[in-house]
Amino acid sequence: MTSLRAAITRHRALAVLLVLVVAIAVTTNLFGDRLLDRIVTVLFIDLILVLGFQVFSGNSGLLSFAQIGFMGIGAYTSAIFTMTVEAKGFAIPDLYAFLVPIQVPFIAAVLLGAVIGTLVAAAISFPIMRLSDVASVISTFALLVILHVVFAHWSALTNGPRTVFGLVQHTDLPTATLWALVFVAVAWGFKHSSLGLRLRASRDSEFAAATIGLDIVRLRWTAFLVSAFICAFAGGLWAHFITSFSPQAFYLTRTFLILTMMIVGGPRTVSGAVAGTIIVTVAFETLRTVESTINLEQLLPFQVVGLTEIILAIGLIVVLAFRPGGLIEEREILSGPAGPRAEPLGPPGLEPTGKAR
Numbered sequence: 001m002t003s004l005r006a007a008i009t010r011h012r013a014l015a016v017l018l019v020l021v022v023a024i025a026v027t028t029n030l031f032g033d034r035l036l037d038r039i040v041t042v043l044f045i046d047l048i049l050v051l052g053f054q055v056f057s058g059n060s061g062l063l064s065f066a067q068i069g070f071m072g073i074g075a076y077t078s079a080i081f082t083m084t085v086e087a088k089g090f091a092i093p094d095l096y097a098f099l100v101p102i103q104v105p106f107i108a109a110v111l112l113g114a115v116i117g118t119l120v121a122a123a124i125s126f127p128i129m130r131l132s133d134v135a136s137v138i139s140t141f142a143l144l145v146i147l148h149v150v151f152a153h154w155s156a157l158t159n160g161p162r163t164v165f166g167l168v169q170h171t172d173l174p175t176a177t178l179w180a181l182v183f184v185a186v187a188w189g190f191k192h193s194s195l196g197l198r199l200r201a202s203r204d205s206e207f208a209a210a211t212i213g214l215d216i217v218r219l220r221w222t223a224f225l226v227s228a229f230i231c232a233f234a235g236g237l238w239a240h241f242i243t244s245f246s247p248q249a250f251y252l253t254r255t256f257l258i259l260t261m262m263i264v265g266g267p268r269t270v271s272g273a274v275a276g277t278i279i280v281t282v283a284f285e286t287l288r289t290v291e292s293t294i295n296l297e298q299l300l301p302f303q304v305v306g307l308t309e310i311i312l313a314i315g316l317i318v319v320l321a322f323r324p325g326g327l328i329e330e331r332e333i334l335s336g337p338a339g340p341r342a343e344p345l346g347p348p349g350l351e352p353t354g355k356a357r
Contacts, residue, residue: 011188011192012334013270013271013332013333013334014184014185014188014270016333016334017184017188017270017271017274017333018181018184018185020274021044021047021177021180021181021184021274022177022181024040024043024278025040025044025173025174025177028040028173029173037173039281039285040173040176041171041172041173041176041241042238042241042281043277043278043281044173044176044177044179044180045171045176045180045234045237045238045241046234046257046258046261046277046281047180047183047184047273047274047277048179048180048183048230048231048233048234048237049067049068049071049230049231049234049258050258050261050262050265050273050276050277051183051184051186051187051230051270051273052067052183052227052228052229052230052231052234053067053227053231053258053259053262053267053273054187054262054267054269054270054272054273055186055187055190055191055223055226055227055230056220056223056224056226056227057227057262057267058191058262058267058268058269058272058273059190059191059196059199059200059203059223059268060199060202060203060219060220060223061203061204062132062136062137062140062220063136063137063140063259064136064137064140064224064227065137065140065141065143065144065255065259066121066125066140066141066143066144066147067227067228067231067258068144068231068250068251068254068255068258069143069144069146069147069148069250070117070118070120070121070147070227070228070231070232070235071117071231071232071234071235071238071250071254072147072148072151072235072247072249072250073113073116073117073120073147073232073235074110074113074114074116074117074231074232074233074234074235074236074239075113075235075236075238075239075245075249075250076113076151076157076158076164076239077109077112077113077116077117077232077236078106078109078110078112078113078235078236078239078240079109079164079167079239079240080092080095080099080102080157081102081103081104081108081109081112081113082103082104082105082106082109082167082168082170082240083103083166083167084103084166085100085101085103087166087167088100088166090165090166091159091164091165091166092156092157092158092159092164093159094155094156094159095156095157096156096157106168106170106240109236110233110236110237110240111233111236113232113233113235113236114229114230114232114233114236115229115232116232117228117229117231117232117235118225118228118229118232120228121224121225121228122221122225124143125143125221125224125225125228126217126221128140128143129217129218129220129221129224130217132206144251144255147250148247148250148251151247151250152247158247161246161247161248162246163244163245163246164244164245164246165243165244166243166244167239167240167242167243167244168240168243169240169241169243170240171237171238171240171241172241175237176237176241179233179237183230183233184270184274186230187230187270187273188270190223190226191270195219195222195223196223198214198219199219199220199223201214202214202216202219202220235250253309256309256313257280257284257312260276260280260312260315260316261273261276261277261279261280261281262276262326263276263316263319263320263326264276264279264280264315264316264319264326264327265277265279265280265326265327265328266325266326266327266328266329267325267326268325268326268329268330269326269328269329269330269331269332270332271328271332271333272326272327272328272329275327275328276326276327279327280312283311283312283315284308284312287307287308287311287312288308290307291304291307291308294307
C-alpha cells in the first residue's frame with residue numbers, strides 16, 4: 001500500500017496535465033469559434049515541440065537550437081509522402097522521379113518523417129554530445145543554420161526557398177489533442193525512467209556521474225534522438241494543419257517562440273512545458289491582436305511592427321533575471337515543496353550542483 005500511494009503521488013501531476021489538455025480541447029470545441037479552434041490546435045502542436053525541447057534540454061542541462069530543424073525535416077518528409085502526383089508536379093516540380101508516385105496515409109507519412117528526422121539527428125549529433133557549456137550551444141545553433149540552408153537550396157526535395165503548397169489539411173483539433181496527450185505522457189515517462197534519472201545526474205554533476213561509470217555522451221545522444229523524433233512528428237502535424245510553408249518557417253522566429261515557452265514555464269519539468277506553452281500562447285495572441293488593432297484603427301501616426309516579439313523578449317529577460325528556473329522550477333506540480341532554485345538554462349553554469357530528481 002505504501003508503494004501504491006507513492007506511485008499515485010508521483011504520477012498524479014501527470015493526470016492533472018492530461019485532464020488540463022482535455023479540458024482545453026473540450027471547452028474550445030463547445031464554446032469556441034473557428035479562430036479559437038485554430039489557435040488551440042496550434043497551441044497543442046507547439047506543446048509537442050516544447051516537450052521535444054524539454055526532453056533533451058531539461059534533462060541534460062544543455063540548451064539546443066537544432067530541434068526546429070528536425071521539425072522541418074518532419075514537415076517536408078510528411079508533405080512529400082502524402083501529396084498526390086498532381087500536387088507534387090505543381091508544388092515541387094524538381095522532385096526526384098522515384099518519389100513522385102509514392103503516396104501513403106497521413107499518420108504513416110508523419111511517422112516516416114519522424115523516423116527520418118531521428119536518423120538525421122543520429123548521423124550528425126553524436127560528436128556534439130561530447131561538448132558542454134558554450135561550445136554545445138553554439139554547435140546546435142550551427143546545426144540549425146546548416147539545416148535551414150539545406151531546406152532553402154535543395155530544390156529537388158523542398159522546392160528551394162519557395163513555398164510548398166497543396167497539402168490536405170489532415171490535422172484538426174481532435175488530432176492535435178490526441179497527440180499532445182500522447183507526448184505529454186512520453187515526456188513524463190522519459191523523465192521518470194532510469195535513462196532520465198541518469199541523464200539528470202550527469203546534468204547536476206558531470207564529474208560525479210562519470211565517476212560512477214555513466215556514459216554521459218551516449219545518454220545525451222539518446223535523449224537528443226528522442227527529442228528529434230518528437231519535434232519531427234510535430235512538424236508533420238503542423239505541415240498538415242498549415243498546408244503551405246517555406247523554409248523560413250523552421251528558423252529563428254519559431255525557435256525563439258518555442259524556447260520562450262520552455263524557459264518561461266520551466267525547462268526542467270513537464271508541468272513547466274505545459275504551463276509555459278499556454279501562458280506564452282495567450283500572451284502572443286493577445287499582443288498580436290493589440291498590435292493589429294492599433295494598426296487597423298490608426299491609433300498611432302505610424303505603423304506598429306514587432307510589438308509582439310519585443311514584449312515577449314522583455315518578458316523572457318524578466319523571467320531569466322528574477323526566476324531563472326522558470327515558473328515551475330525543479331518539482332512537478334502537486335509533488336511537495338519546491339527545492340532549491342535552479343540556475344538559468346544556458347551558458348555558463350549549465351550543471352548546477354544538487355541532488356538529481
